[in-house]
Amino acid sequence: MQLALVGLSHKTAPVEIRERLAFSNDALRSALTSLVDRRAVNEAMILSTCNRVEVVAESPDERLIRDFICEFHQISHDSVSSHLYSYRNVDAIRHVFRVTASLDSMVIGEPQILGQVKEAYRIAMDAGTVGMHLSALMNRAFAVAKKVRSETGISQSAVSVSYAAVELARKIFGDLSGKTVMIIGASKMGELAAKHLRRAGASSVLVTNRTFERAVELAKVFEGAAVPFEHFTDHMAGADIVITSTGAPHFIIGKNLAEQVIHRRKNKPIFFIDIAVPRDIDPAVNEIDNAFLYDIDDLQQVIDANLKERLKEAMRAEQIVDDEVEAFCLKMQTRDVVPTIVQLRESLEKVRRDEIERNRRHLKDLSPEQQAAVDQITKSIVNKILHPPIEQLKQMAHDPQGADLAELIRKIFNVKPQ
């Protein structure tokens, strides 16, 4: 197996270059087929997201891929070459594993990349540009990603405001089913947080806003109820999670109000999420028993701590990837070498049998013993010729260069891969 990978990512290229070199979904299929139509490119797959473009191929030369990218996008080598990275064999395998396991992502451990790689793989399968090498590589990459996810904490903690809100809500309430979310003020971020809470199981949503129509509109999105802004305090006791994001210049929920609400809730905990700037909720509310208040800075602080934690976990993930790369290389080399030995034997045996068959006429006068002797002699000649290359192959089975040797021997003896 000869792997070559050329790509660019948010780490090497600004967005102008990334979008210039991106492959649209419609273009992917034709790009894939035109790539494998090239000489010395046997299999190919293209991953194209807003953060990266990766072209991986079973090919001995990564320059072929660079040429392809530039030609396909009609862009000169010089203008992009400094943004492109290329990897071969072991390094390419490692890169594929790291990307799939989300170790190379902008936000380390973000889960979308695995789905994107799976989709890219499916498209390449449909286009018929995936063979046994790439399928072995990608299936292993998916398994490694899963292993990294389950054995390290790189995807565990929330790194966005809305997920942090969900995570904190879970720490207070555990299961969110049966919980009510109240949205005060209609901002994009508040809406997003509510959406995530809803998806995490919260069963009902109350919306209030100074302009009632906007509240009604938003309530529709969440299949919830709109509450007139003048009366929102009356409904607050029914809410377990309150998200505020109004443009009010002063606090709209003070300590007194919060105390009353808690009292009416019979001390059931309530989670205030204040994402408004300037803030909507008096910070003193956090001092009340069973009230938990997080403003935007608090959430950010949680996210920062989680990010630090992810980086620590990423170190462990890198170790897993390293081990897996080694194991995969070993498997691939053995896989390249063993069939070569078998095919080599088969093809020379065929030569021998064909020659005997062709000379059957000259041999027919020989006694059965003599015929057996000829058979034996030709066999041992074949075996003697094969002995050194097979020994070499066996020795190289676990060597990184084993694949190259197998390739060379195939060429010399004219053995076609299966």
Place this chain on the structure above:
Amino acid sequence: MHVVLLRLALGLYSVGFAHSVLTALKKKQAFFKPALAAVFAGFILHVASIALRALEVRYLPLTQQYEAFSFFGALTTLGFLIAYAKYRIAPLSVFAFPLIFVMTFVANLFYDPSASIPPVLRSNWIYIHTPLVFFGYAALFIAFAAAIMYLIQERALKSKHPIRFYNWLPSLEICDDLAYRSLAIGFPLITLGIVTGALWAQVVWGVWARDAKVLFSFLTWLVYMLLIFYRLIAGWRGRKAAYLSIVGFIGVLVTFLGASYFGGLHTFQ
């Protein structure tokens, strides 16, 4: 044989103990599953040990300190296993395993082959009074552990530094729920324990109030009574309830371990 079994159980419990210490020190869950398996295996040996002892002496083995500690250790394990089966709260083990280990260890320390049954305990009351109290204590211990977990989680949330280790702790609602349910089981049991104890004392001694253990257990009972009252009537939950639950369990510890040192009728040996 029962001592050998108990020591084997202690060996297995030590795995659980090590798990708790490591988890608490490194703030990272350490080999929970093997520890759980070891404690479960230990529990089976432990029960077998108690059963053998019962067959040997032909009474429920509760009269000597060896037997009492062993019995209480087994009940705590049972309490933990039930709570774990229901709530799947792994962190509970951090509290339960050390207690189980210590109780079983102390039981081993107190083993005295020559000890005989104190005459005052040759009574059928012991089969009612002691198991009720011990079952109650085990349930109240679970409530205590839940209260501690609640306070740790609550402090982390209030301080706005909920570091990842605390993800491992159950949510506030679950902690509170577990504490309340354990209390709802434990309180009636110790109440009945105290009532049967009083009746027994009435029969044997005629008086009972002058014993340190009786006094402490009554004070403890009062604390739990208050807690139940506040929870039901004043709607207490969370932090305040957790504090009171901890105070109550300190009372349990003083009653169970300390009373012997103050003298009185419960000092048996």
